[in-house]
Amino acid sequence: MSASPILAGQPAAPLQAAFATRLIVWQRSHGRHDLPWQNTRDPYRIWLSEIMLQQTQVSTVIPYYGKFLARFPDVAALAAAPIDEVMALWAGLGYYSRARNLHRCAQAVVERHGGAFPDSPEQLAELPGIGRSTAAAIASFAFGARAAILDGNVKRVLARVFGVEGFPGEKRVENAMWSLAESVMPGEQASGDDVSAYTQGLMDLGATLCVRGKPDCGRCPFTSDCVAHATGRQRELPAARPKKTVPTRRTWMLVLCDGDGVLLERRPPSGIWGGLWSLPEAADEAAIAELAYALGAVRDTRGLHRLAPITHSFTHFKLDIEPRCADFNAAPGAGGLEARDNETAWVPLAQIDDYGVPAPVRKLLDALKGSLI
DNA sequence: CAGCCGTGGTT
DNA sequence: TAACCAAGGCT
Numbered sequence: 001m002s003a004s005p006i007l008a009g010q011p012a013a014p015l016q017a018a019f020a021t022r023l024i025v026w027q028r029s030h031g032r033h034d035l036p037w038q039n040t041r042d043p044y045r046i047w048l049s050e051i052m053l054q055q056t057q058v059s060t061v062i063p064y065y066g067k068f069l070a071r072f073p074d075v076a077a078l079a080a081a082p083i084d085e086v087m088a089l090w091a092g093l094g095y096y097s098r099a100r101n102l103h104r105c106a107q108a109v110v111e112r113h114g115g116a117f118p119d120s121p122e123q124l125a126e127l128p129g130i131g132r133s134t135a136a137a138i139a140s141f142a143f144g145a146r147a148a149i150l151d152g153n154v155k156r157v158l159a160r161v162f163g164v165e166g167f168p169g170e171k172r173v174e175n176a177m178w179s180l181a182e183s184v185m186p187g188e189q190a191s192g193d194d195v196s197a198y199t200q201g202l203m204d205l206g207a208t209l210c211v212r213g214k215p216d217c218g219r220c221p222f223t224s225d226c227v228a229h230a231t232g233r234q235r236e237l238p239a240a241r242p243k244k245t246v247p248t249r250r251t252w253m254l255v256l257c258d259g260d261g262v263l264l265e266r267r268p269p270s271g272i273w274g275g276l277w278s279l280p281e282a283a284d285e286a287a288i289a290e291l292a293y294a295l296g297a298v299r300d301t302r303g304l305h306r307l308a309p310i311t312h313s314f315t316h317f318k319l320d321i322e323p324r325c326a327d328f329n330a331a332p333g334a335g336g337l338e339a340r341d342n343e344t345a346w347v348p349l350a351q352i353d354d355y356g357v358p359a360p361v362r363k364l365l366d367a368l369k370g371s372l373i
Numbered sequence: 374c375a376g377c378c379g380t381g382g383t384t
Numbered sequence: 385t386a387a388c389c390a391a392g393g394c395t
Contacts, residue, residue, distance in 0.1 A: 051391095051392095052391090053390085053391035053392095054390090054391065054392045055378090055379085055380095055389085055390055055391080055392055055393090056379090056380080056381090056390065056392095057380095057381075057382065057389095057390050057391090058390090058391080059381090059382080060380075060382085060390090061391085092379090092380075093379080093380075094380045095378055095380085095392085095393090096379075097377095097378065097394075098378095098392090098393085101394090128393095128394095129392095129393070129394090130393085131392060131393045131394085132392090132393090133391080133392065133393090134391080134393080137391070149391080150392095151390090151391045151392070152390055152391070152392085153390085153391065154391090170375095171374065171375085202391095203391055206391090207390090207391080212383090212384095212389075212390090213383070213384065214384095240388080240389095241388080243387090246387095270378095271377090271378085272377090272378070272379085273378095274378085312379090313379095313380085313386095314377095314378080314379060314380085315378075315379075315380090315388095315389080316376075316377065358379085359379075359380060360380095
């Protein structure tokens, strides 16, 4: 079998030896040093930031990080909190399985490790929501452990500097990058501070100079050795994800109002918006009318008001939301608020913040609140 | 192992 | 504007 070579050019052996040292020097003088989760070795704070930063940009994370730290100052506080409160604080940040795993992880640290995070990457990676790269980042920043990370920044830097071919999301390419990441780490003699600076340097270089759009090669410490720079292929490396047409789904949502309260339902724990509170949903116009009728909100199946449709884009599909509105009190024989189980709730619009609500639904309800004033 | 899982910024 | 994707992990 002759798979195409992943390393394009020559091994660049001289750089491989000097890579870590040069990166550490660069990080200390030109890297980032004042992000909210830096200048601490508290594994709790480092862990919290690393989970939030998974597939999420720094500027988006910062306000959430502050909110979480204020509400949950340590891992015990987070472990003791009700999951609903965690989900409510996480709402809007996306990838909600992270929030459930965050809570499970805090409880595991308390129960399995007596409230102290383990210091080895292997043990960290056994905890919910912590994979190989996140484990290495935590171990490196909190404990100075020698462990390779491989996030989007590192993939971009390595692909360009060492000329790694292929889409990094592909398993074969990712495996090669893990090997490369291990091979360019600081040596055994490196101090914990060196290791932390190295790990931070990889992230900083990728986030500030070796960016996707227009890399600032003039300021990069590796310009003279960079395969992409030498061949003018900064834009081609790393290889882009293969294009796929994203499907469009359509859903109908019921905005059932009772005074200033609206009916919310808890979504199932897995799948899109898992564990969040959202509006009752149906697959088509007839089904949403049936639902409103069954809830006693309308006199017949034509009593719904149409609201402006909303389109929401996910990574892998688009969602068209058709909101349909009904006033519970206007229904004949409406007996007032029905006792609800743990999966449904009448929520005053002013208290939406207490519930974890998907971003587009939140926008819809915010607009509704504005229109009622 | 490849598909699933959010949202907002950037180009 | 529509594509692209960011401090990935889980199944």
